[in-house]
Amino acid sequence: MDDYLAIFRRRWWVLAICAALGASALYFGARLIPSRYTSETTVLFTDPSVPASYVQPVGTQDLSERLSAMEKQILSRSRLQTVIERLSLYEVDSQRVPMEDLVLRLRKSITVLPIEPIRANVKNTFPGFTVSVTADSPQLAQQVCSEIASMFTADNLRLRQQMSEQTTDFLSIQLDSAKAKLDEQDAKLAEFKRYNLGRLPDNERTNVNLLLTLNAQLEAANTALSRAQQDKAFNESFLAQQLASWQVSQVDRGPQPLEQQLADLQNQLITQQAQYTDNHPEVIKTKSSLAELKKQMAEANEQGRGDAAPDGIKPWVAEPPQIQTLRAQIHQADQFIGAKSSEEKQLQANIREIREHVQASPMVEQKYKELTRDYETALELYNDLLKKRDQSAMAMDLEHLQQGEQFRVLDSPSLPQTPSFPDRRRLALAGLAGGLVVGLGLSFLLEARDTTLRTQRDAEQLLQTQVLALIPTLKPLGVRASHISVYPRSKQTEPSQFHGVR
Numbered sequence: 001m002d003d004y005l006a007i008f009r010r011r012w013w014v015l016a017i018c019a020a021l022g023a024s025a026l027y028f029g030a031r032l033i034p035s036r037y038t039s040e041t042t043v044l045f046t047d048p049s050v051p052a053s054y055v056q057p058v059g060t061q062d063l064s065e066r067l068s069a070m071e072k073q074i075l076s077r078s079r080l081q082t083v084i085e086r087l088s089l090y091e092v093d094s095q096r097v098p099m100e101d102l103v104l105r106l107r108k109s110i111t112v113l114p115i116e117p118i119r120a121n122v123k124n125t126f127p128g129f130t131v132s133v134t135a136d137s138p139q140l141a142q143q144v145c146s147e148i149a150s151m152f153t154a155d156n157l158r159l160r161q162q163m164s165e166q167t168t169d170f171l172s173i174q175l176d177s178a179k180a181k182l183d184e185q186d187a188k189l190a191e192f193k194r195y196n197l198g199r200l201p202d203n204e205r206t207n208v209n210l211l212l213t214l215n216a217q218l219e220a221a222n223t224a225l226s227r228a229q230q231d232k233a234f235n236e237s238f239l240a241q242q243l244a245s246w247q248v249s250q251v252d253r254g255p256q257p258l259e260q261q262l263a264d265l266q267n268q269l270i271t272q273q274a275q276y277t278d279n280h281p282e283v284i285k286t287k288s289s290l291a292e293l294k295k296q297m298a299e300a301n302e303q304g305r306g307d308a309a310p311d312g313i314k315p316w317v318a319e320p321p322q323i324q325t326l327r328a329q330i331h332q333a334d335q336f337i338g339a340k341s342s343e344e345k346q347l348q349a350n351i352r353e354i355r356e357h358v359q360a361s362p363m364v365e366q367k368y369k370e371l372t373r374d375y376e377t378a379l380e381l382y383n384d385l386l387k388k389r390d391q392s393a394m395a396m397d398l399e400h401l402q403q404g405e406q407f408r409v410l411d412s413p414s415l416p417q418t419p420s421f422p423d424r425r426r427l428a429l430a431g432l433a434g435g436l437v438v439g440l441g442l443s444f445l446l447e448a449r450d451t452t453l454r455t456q457r458d459a460e461q462l463l464q465t466q467v468l469a470l471i472p473t474l475k476p477l478g479v480r481a482s483h484i485s486v487y488p489r490s491k492q493t494e495p496s497q498f499h500g501v502r
Contacts, residue, residue, distance in 0.1 A: 006454075007447055014446070022435025025447040027428040035419035036134050040139035041149050042115070042410040044128035067129060070159070071112050074151050077103050078152065083147055091141070109134040110148060128410070138416045145413035162398035168481035171389040178382040185375040192371055199357040201365040211354045218347040225340040232333035239326040265290045268324065275328060282331070300494065 080103045084090065090102050110133050114126045131149050135141035193200060269286045276283050453459050456467050
């Protein structure tokens, strides 16, 4: 350390001259460089006025990615060329410098930096960004900075509105397509249900119960039909016996008078009308016989025959009430048998149909499940798209009302009072530091070339021997002189080896 201090005492003037020259050179050189001014503004991200739980925003892109994409768009050639032409930048160089170079110059003067978040553990999130513009004059830097910040805020609003509109239009198209598919699946399912009515899986239990009911009804119809057929056979045999007895009795009796026959027919018609309608065959037959008898009586009155019947006409004889009752019972039995036969045929047809439904139920169920699954998938897709379309429409309205996430300029672009470049104080300090480094280098170079022996160690390094003693410097009064006499241990050393020692 003593050696370095000694070197500093001998060479301080070198350090002072180099430091002064370096600082002066950079300071006065910086005054020859044109001054440039930097205007800066801060743009913050503002949250939507409506919570995201109520209206889900459309844009889900990361803030850093969105800012990077917007920066590339705003700093593109077309956008910057518009700024240059509108603000009349670089008027002096516009005639001799290509527009591409001017755009590149303006792009280099613009800096966009994101603001670091307060919480360091939050990733891909920052509260905003700063825009700084460097220009030849403070007013020009402020104008360009204001223009760039306005472009960021306007582009963010336009891009979000455009994104919400495009998303809504896309979802509307997809919703129409999903609705068409849903209608198609609905039509297929309805046609399948109509064609397989009664064979659907939901009707299986009903079909089984209905089949049991129809079988019970068929059994009851068969029993009633057998009983009716037995009653009819019995009534027919009994009627045959009654007819035979009555015919024998009619042979023994003469013909009844026309008045008696008319009374019997009228009584028979009254009895039949009480049991049947006017359209019944027996009623129609009795009315016809009654009309014929009245006609005969009219002809007999004209000829003056009184009780005698006209020639060639056989008098009508009314059947006894027992025979008429049997005929009525047989007729009712015929009707009942016909109805039960029709009912039996209908029940058998229904049973066959229900059995076919039950047998075809597994295949119908498989096809029905396929159609139902496709329909439910189409319905789920349609409902999902409808929900998303409605959310996107609300987000679009939110963006149009400028209530969504926006870029807000915190402070207007600053009007710089001092140039940002060159910083003459820093340059002077840098020149001073550079001069000191150069001075140190020159000092060490001069010391390396200096062969003067000043210390015992210098002598030992030069003579490659051990110094025996040192004679201190004698300074007489008024005389400034210094010398060192060195006596080496070896007597063989020549005096010429001490050249350069004062």
